[in-house]
Amino acid sequence: MNLKIVIIDDHEMVSGAYKTILTQGFRxxxxxxxxxxxxxxxECIIMDNDNDNIDIVVLDISMPVFLEKNIYSGEDLAHLIRLKYPKVKIVFISGYHDLLILNRIINSIDPEGLIDKIDLNAGNLVNIFTLIIAGNKYKSETIKNRIDDHSNVNYFFDNIDMRIIILIAQGIKTKNLYNFIPLTTSAIEKRKSKIKIKLGVNGTSDEDLIREAKKACII
Structure with missing residues (x-):
């Protein structure tokens, strides 16, 4: 069986390691x-129309943004891939622990694989991919436990709210968020105020918001 796999990760050593293990496993x-x-x-997957033969796309969730096309994460790219190539199997391998984003990915993309990097090793990567290729869906133990443990957590944050939280956690100042989000600074400030209320933030600084977001397991 011939397979074509595309691995997307901003750390070359990580993507290279996956490639080596999978190449050895599937010969x-x-x-x-x-x-x-x-x-x-x-450019490779969406712009190139000759990729109907891709079997699996492997993505990290958190990656540096591609502003020109408003692609802020592996999640955004996965949506585009799912729309253009609905038969392609999508596998997320990430150390990103945002419960709300994990739930959103499960509900909106329904990936064939969702794996926490902590659960991954050279011995089980090929076995996991063998299961996925055979038509099974796979969630690693850490992912399953995290979803089960926080099944009732829901702060009703939409995608823009989450981008605001994530960008602030990355050190982006509120006055510069309009460069990343299609809203005015005033509109962003209003959303920040609502986010703080939902998180129960008592302070006024971004550090207060980040601290409470971490306590809520959002970032």
Whole structure:
């Protein structure tokens, strides 16, 4: 069986390690492409119309943004891939622990694989992919436990709210958020105020918001 796998991770050592393990596991039956930016992935998968033969796309969730196409994460790219190539199997391998985003990914993208990097090793990667190739869906133990433990957590944050929280946690100042989010600074400030209320933030600084977001397991 010939396989074509595209691996997208902004850490070259990580994508290279996945490629080496999968190549050894599936021998000569596999073509593996590694890409290290969302822009490169967009140009390769979305812009190139000759990719009907891709079997699996592997993505990290948190990656540097591709502003030109409003692609802020692996999640955004996965939506585009799912729309253009609905038969492609999508596998997230990430150390990103945002429960709300994990739930959103499960509900809106329904990936074939959702794996926490902490659960992954050279011994089980090929076995996991074998299960996925055979038509099974796979969630690693840490992912399953996290979802089960926090099944009742819901702060009703939409995608823009989450982008605001994530960008602030990355050190982006509120006055500069309009460069990343299609809202005015005034509209962003209003959303920040609502976010703080939902999180129960008592202070006024971004550090207070980040601290409470971490307590709520959002970032």
């Amino acid at each position: 000569n039956d596999t073509e593996i492409i590694t890409l290290n930016t969302l822009q490169a992935a967009y």
